[in-house]
Amino acid sequence: MAEKRKKKLGIKQRYSMLTRGLGWDTTYQPMDKVFPYDNYEGIIIHDWEGWEDPFRLTMDAYWKFQSEKEKKLYAVIDSFAQNNGHLGITDARYVNAIKLFLTGVSPLEYQAARGFTHVGRQFRGVGPRVACQMQAIDELRHVQTQIHSMSHYNKFFDGLHSAPHMHDRVWYLSVPKSFFDDARTAGPFEFLTSISFAFEYVLTNLLFVPFMSGAAFNGDMATVTFGFSAQSDEARHMTLGLEVIKFMLEQDERNIPIVQRWMDKWFWRGTRMLTLVGMMMDYMLPKRVMSWREAWDIYFTEAGGALFADLARYGIKPPKYADIATKEAEHISHQAWNIFYNYTHAAAFHTWIPEKEELDWLSEKYPDTFDKYYRPRLEYLDKEEKAGRRFYNDILPMLCQVCQIPMGFTDMDDPTTISFHSSEYQGNKYHTCSHGCKDIFDYEPEKYVQAWLPVHQIYQGNCGGAEVPDVLKWYNFNLGADNMEYQGSPDQKLWDEWQAHRKKA
Amino acid sequence: MSVTSIGKYEFEPLDNQENFHGNQLTYINWEQHLLFCAPVCLPLPPEMPFGTLVKEVLPGVYNKHPDYEKIKWDDVIWKLDGADFTPNMNASLADNGFSHKSLVRFWTPGLDGIEGSHS
Numbered sequence: 001m002a003e004k005r006k007k008k009l010g011i012k013q014r015y016s017m018l019t020r021g022l023g024w025d026t027t028y029q030p031m032d033k034v035f036p037y038d039n040y041e042g043i044i045i046h047d048w049e050g051w052e053d054p055f056r057l058t059m060d061a062y063w064k065f066q067s068e069k070e071k072k073l074y075a076v077i078d079s080f081a082q083n084n085g086h087l088g089i090t091d092a093r094y095v096n097a098i099k100l101f102l103t104g105v106s107p108l109e110y111q112a113a114r115g116f117t118h119v120g121r122q123f124r125g126v127g128p129r130v131a132c133q134m135q136a137i138d139e140l141r142h143v144q145t146q147i148h149s150m151s152h153y154n155k156f157f158d159g160l161h162s163a164p165h166m167h168d169r170v171w172y173l174s175v176p177k178s179f180f181d182d183a184r185t186a187g188p189f190e191f192l193t194s195i196s197f198a199f200e201y202v203l204t205n206l207l208f209v210p211f212m213s214g215a216a217f218n219g220d221m222a223t224v225t226f227g228f229s230a231q232s233d234e235a236r237h238m239t240l241g242l243e244v245i246k247f248m249l250e251q252d253e254r255n256i257p258i259v260q261r262w263m264d265k266w267f268w269r270g271t272r273m274l275t276l277v278g279m280m281m282d283y284m285l286p287k288r289v290m291s292w293r294e295a296w297d298i299y300f301t302e303a304g305g306a307l308f309a310d311l312a313r314y315g316i317k318p319p320k321y322a323d324i325a326t327k328e329a330e331h332i333s334h335q336a337w338n339i340f341y342n343y344t345h346a347a348a349f350h351t352w353i354p355e356k357e358e359l360d361w362l363s364e365k366y367p368d369t370f371d372k373y374y375r376p377r378l379e380y381l382d383k384e385e386k387a388g389r390r391f392y393n394d395i396l397p398m399l400c401q402v403c404q405i406p407m408g409f410t411d412m413d414d415p416t417t418i419s420f421h422s423s424e425y426q427g428n429k430y431h432t433c434s435h436g437c438k439d440i441f442d443y444e445p446e447k448y449v450q451a452w453l454p455v456h457q458i459y460q461g462n463c464g465g466a467e468v469p470d471v472l473k474w475y476n477f478n479l480g481a482d483n484m485e486y487q488g489s490p491d492q493k494l495w496d497e498w499q500a501h502r503k504k505a
Numbered sequence: 506m507s508v509t510s511i512g513k514y515e516f517e518p519l520d521n522q523e524n525f526h527g528n529q530l531t532y533i534n535w536e537q538h539l540l541f542c543a544p545v546c547l548p549l550p551p552e553m554p555f556g557t558l559v560k561e562v563l564p565g566v567y568n569k570h571p572d573y574e575k576i577k578w579d580d581v582i583w584k585l586d587g588a589d590f591t592p593n594m595n596a597s598l599a600d601n602g603f604s605h606k607s608l609v610r611f612w613t614p615g616l617d618g619i620e621g622s623h624s
Contacts, residue, residue, distance in 0.1 A: 407543045410539075
């Protein structure tokens, strides 16, 4: 007679076997030696079992779920390519937002995959380890699907051909790159606070929502579909971010000041990096979704406010300098666009002066600041461009030692004066753009004195040569195509030809 | 404070002066003229006279601005590394107190940028 078949496991048991059941306490070697990184940061964990899995997903269910999404996504990407989807976008200027995303953001997904793979090894608790490993795979999937979604544009438009190479070398891409380098070289708990909490929980809506609604508003179905496909992953990442914070705060009250300092630091680093998104929303989308100011009010002031009200019961305060960041929401997109307008000859995307209706939109969205500080400059630059004297800044800028953005931000109490801060460390001067960046430097100067500041590296002779064209070749730019003003660019010429054909037809 | 690390954490700064081939980095900012989005950074020899900086270097940095030719250099207000400063045009940058990564800011009274927007 056949042996009686064993009963199938129940869902709960199965879940437990495929997650918690995968771990064990080591016996040949002490646990502290096997997991050397999870306590040096000063975070005290009494009970790793106190970790509540933020999402109940086993690896086999995960594969099944992701493969379904993948099938749908690739069907849309194929049909976008077959139907010449690039002809359906609002204007070729829009593609510059894609260029910024592919070179600035997609490589961060890869950095995140590396970071989560690392910390997914380093926690002695099985719960956080499994969650981090799963997120590592998500991030790898995101970088792949983003590259696949956007590669269609690379067949027609300039500046999309060398994203990973550029990410490692180009001056403005050192802003997102150094952000992640900073996070990945921190301990595992700080990494999760920076990426899972500050970035994926507090600030993610200011990155993904603007880019994805920007894509939807501007007819870019490939990117929109990627966005949908990543959405359920992002939801999982957010719950991980909140769980790790609660876990640390509930385990021991001595963790609170450490967590608070990390929140302050990574909130500030995050807002600095999001300057690029603000600029994209206010200047690069031919059809605008909402202003950066509005996005900040909704996603940070309101949503973030509710979150920090909730965390107050643990003794956590809203991030330091959140008030300054809120004031800056009136200014940073205009200041950032000016930086890129000044240095478009050294960027892998184009800039331009907004058209009159677009300037009117900015005047309406920023009634207190735009006409007073920014519109006269843009109108002057427009006149100069039309007179054949397109303005470029020929001298390399001073950079902030921490965020690595050119020092173009002004003092919020005096918005026409650049905000300067500096520190001395072991006999050297270090300059920062804000109280936030200065605090970060002063707390760990040993770390930031190692910053690979692109401008200084160029002057040291480490970037392909002494002249700007040598540096741009080292960046892998196609000179005269990838860089310079949009008006008269090959992108614009091609787009105008397509429009002319369309009219004929 | 100091960095939290798993062991000894000592690294050379990447921007030590000796890496700049005999030059020192100098940051320059023309205040209230934000057409230039940020201060500029230039590697300059410490022995360069201050007058050369003004007469030969600054035009290449700033003369695209319509205010530039209107600057009255005798009226310019200078600050070096945060302190008020009266330059000696004939002395070198080093003798004027410039060191590696010094920041020099200058104000040009009466000139307030494009249509008074401080650009």
